[in-house]
Amino acid sequence: MTKDYYKILDIPEFSSAEEIKSAYRHLARKWHPDVAGNSPDIIARFKEINEAYEILSDNTRKANYDKARRFYSYAKTSKENKTNYKTTENPNKTSSGFHFRWEDIFSSKQKESSNVKPPKRGDDIYSDVEISVFEAINGTTKIINMLQTNICPKCSGRKFVNGSQCSHCKGKGETSTYKRFSVKIPAGIKDKSKIRVAEEGEKGLNGGRDGDLYLTIHIKEPKNYKTDGLNILKNIAITPSEAVLGGNVTVPTLRGNISLKISPNTKNGQKIRLSGCGIEQNNKFGDMIVTVEIQIPKNLTDEEISLYKRLQEISGENIRERLEW
Ligand SMILES: [Zn+2]
Numbered sequence: 412m413t414k415d416y417y418k419i420l421d422i423p424e425f426s427s428a429e430e431i432k433s434a435y436r437h438l439a440r441k442w443h444p445d446v447a448g449n450s451p452d453i454i455a456r457f458k459e460i461n462e463a464y465e466i467l468s469d470n471t472r473k474a475n476y477d478k479a480r481r482f483y484s485y486a487k488t489s490k491e492n493k494t495n496y497k498t499t500e501n502p503n504k505t506s507s508g509f510h511f512r513w514e515d516i517f518s519s520k521q522k523e524s525s526n527v528k529p530p531k532r533g534d535d536i537y538s539d540v541e542i543s544v545f546e547a548i549n550g551t552t553k554i555i556n557m558l559q560t561n562i563c564p565k566c567s568g569r570k571f572v573n574g575s576q577c578s579h580c581k582g583k584g585e586t587s588t589y590k591r592f593s594v595k596i597p598a599g600i601k602d603k604s605k606i607r608v609a610e611e612g613e614k615g616l617n618g619g620r621d622g623d624l625y626l627t628i629h630i631k632e633p634k635n636y637k638t639d640g641l642n643i644l645k646n647i648a649i650t651p652s653e654a655v656l657g658g659n660v661t662v663p664t665l666r667g668n669i670s671l672k673i674s675p676n677t678k679n680g681q682k683i684r685l686s687g688c689g690i691e692q693n694n695k696f697g698d699m700i701v702t703v704e705i706q707i708p709k710n711l712t713d714e715e716i717s718l719y720k721r722l723q724e725i726s727g728e729n730i731r732e733r734l735e736w
Pocket residue numbers: 563564565566567568569570571577578579580581582583584585
């Protein structure tokens with residue numbers, strides 16, 4: 412008799428089955444290595460508590476143990492304990508195949524909350540969507556193809572099922588699938604706005620709700636023009652002679668090419684408004700605002716250069732008059 416199981420469970424000898432169970436639950440929870448730590452002392456203590464309960468919760472083994480224990484105390488108190496004697500049962504030996512019972516540590520309600528993992532909300536996913544200026548102004552519906560990674564439903568992320576590699580996820584523990592869905596982008600959305608798509612993020616676990624998808628809107632500025640509300644701003648190059656003499660320039664607009672009349676004596680940077688040639692929204696049309704840029708042709712012919720020389724010689728007006736102090 413090396414162990415006093417009543418002492419281990421800290422209960423008097425004539426405790427009821429219910430009291431034994433209650434004491435065991437209390438101590439098993441307190442000394443569970445998940446709670447108390449993994450040191451050898453704690454593991455030994457936890458094992459001892461379970462061993463005690465295994466004996467004391469079994470009527471037959473408890474009866475044998477009680478008999479042996481009483482005999483042992485008797486022998487000890489009568490100081491006749493000089494010879495070795497055998498107990499009717501060696502509890503240490505019988506409990507060598509010790510196996511603790513969770514159902515005894517936790518009541519059914521507690522068991523639910525400890526064995527069944529708590530619900531975990533899925534992670535949010537962040538992504539980007541590029542739309543055109545026209546889509547931003549008028550609103551649009553975009554088809555989003557989203558790669559979603561989820562915990563493998565077959566192995567629950569453990570990668571193995573019954574000791575062999577999970578066939579569903581091929582041992583990755585997670586599965587990736589493309590999910591297609593449409594997202595409505597409201598009219599008048601601003602660049603860098605975020606749209607939340609509820610529950611299109613990663614899957615929740617254990618009944619937790621799915622994460623959300625956050626889409627950042629990027630409005631793609633066209634290369635050849637800028638926009639200002641419904642207006643389109645565009646630069647148009649004209650030659651020095653067009654600036655002086657005027658002329659007609661072909662300008663591409665959203666509704667096809669138009670011929671823009673350049674008046675004689677047009678200055679660099681001068682703005683010309685083309686009414687109704689801007690962006691449409693709800694049957695309202697913006698304007699196109701053309702800024703004139705006088706550009707020198709890159710490859711002038713000898714003839715052109717000689718004409719410029721002649722022009723220089725005959726030019727009478729001093730355009731730098733105002734530069735003088
Ligand atoms: Zn799997």
